Amino acid sequence: MKKNAIVEVISALLVFLFIYAAVSKLLDFNKFRYQLGQSPFITGFSGWVAWAIPSGEIIVAVLLVIRRTRITGLYLSFFLMLLFTGYIFIMLKYSSYLPCSCGGVLSGMSWKQHFVFNLVFTGLSLSGILIQNIHSQKKQLVV
Amino acid sequence: MKKSISVVAIAALLAVGTAFTTKSQTGGWWNVYNPIAGKTPGIYFGTADQIKGIWCPGDNNVICAYLISNTSVVIKKP
Numbered sequence: 001m002k003k004n005a006i007v008e009v010i011s012a013l014l015v016f017l018f019i020y021a022a023v024s025k026l027l028d029f030n031k032f033r034y035q036l037g038q039s040p041f042i043t044g045f046s047g048w049v050a051w052a053i054p055s056g057e058i059i060v061a062v063l064l065v066i067r068r069t070r071i072t073g074l075y076l077s078f079f080l081m082l083l084f085t086g087y088i089f090i091m092l093k094y095s096s097y098l099p100c101s102c103g104g105v106l107s108g109m110s111w112k113q114h115f116v117f118n119l120v121f122t123g124l125s126l127s128g129i130l131i132q133n134i135h136s137q138k139k140q141l142v143v
Numbered sequence: 144m145k146k147s148i149s150v151v152a153i154a155a156l157l158a159v160g161t162a163f164t165t166k167s168q169t170g171g172w173w174n175v176y177n178p179i180a181g182k183t184p185g186i187y188f189g190t191a192d193q194i195k196g197i198w199c200p201g202d203n204n205v206i207c208a209y210l211i212s213n214t215s216v217v218i219k220k221p
Contacts, residue, residue, distance in 0.1 A: 012154035019158035027162065028192060065151045110203040110219070 003135045007074075010128035011064045014077045017121060018064075022057035025050075041090065056080060071136075074128045081122040088115045175199070175208040179220055186211070194218055 025032045033050040036042050042049055060080060063073030092111055109117060170190045178184055178198040187194060191210075195218050199207035203219035210216035 008150050012151045015151050016154040016158040016161075019155050020162050023159055023162035024165070031192060031196065061155060065155055113203075 003131050007070070007128050007132050007135070010124050010131075011070055011073070014074075014121065014125060014128070015061045015064050018057040018061040018077070018080075022054035022061070025054045039091070041087070071129070071132050074125055074132060077125040078122065078129060081118055081125055085115065085118040085122050088118060172211045173208045173218070174211055177205065177207050177220070179207070191216075191218055 029050070033046060036046040036050050039046070057080070060073055060076045063069040063076060066073075088111060092115065170188075172186055172188050173191075173194045175182075175187050175194060175198045176184050179200065182198050187198070187208075189197075194208055199218050199220035201221040203221075205220055206217045207220035208218045
């Protein structure tokens, strides 16, 4: 029960992050698309990436809200956060120009702060997966 | 079970509300006293995003502007 509650809190935090980020991007969609276009690694396909990112975030959030699909949501959250963190790492390491295409208050963070922030949420989603899996295994053993 | 679904669902609703609130709250007068090279310092009106995009684009390291009505709200530039 306690472990289940931890997964609930982790899922709630991830849902908050993904929905907040997606809505902020969609509210300022033109700016977001323009900033993505300035990124040296995305310039060529910024049009569909601009739609894919908030759509992906909303889909993952919905999967996390529905209890039956939560584990899939956690795996996808981990994948998404790993992708974002990897992107920031590559930008910090190899790009001389760092345009911020993040949404809402997240755009106030420096790239290094954003990197650490993403690492924390990547760790949270991984913890959620591990706790959920342990919880499910124990449940099966009891049955 | 119902209770656990609602906790995560409430987080989703809160996120939507927060996104709208933070967007509408940031419009105001800014003292842009340390803009990027080529831009003129001055008092400008706009949302944080607009000020950031025009006078302080790029990474966030040095304070570029502050909101006159609440000086703790700042925008940074490279």
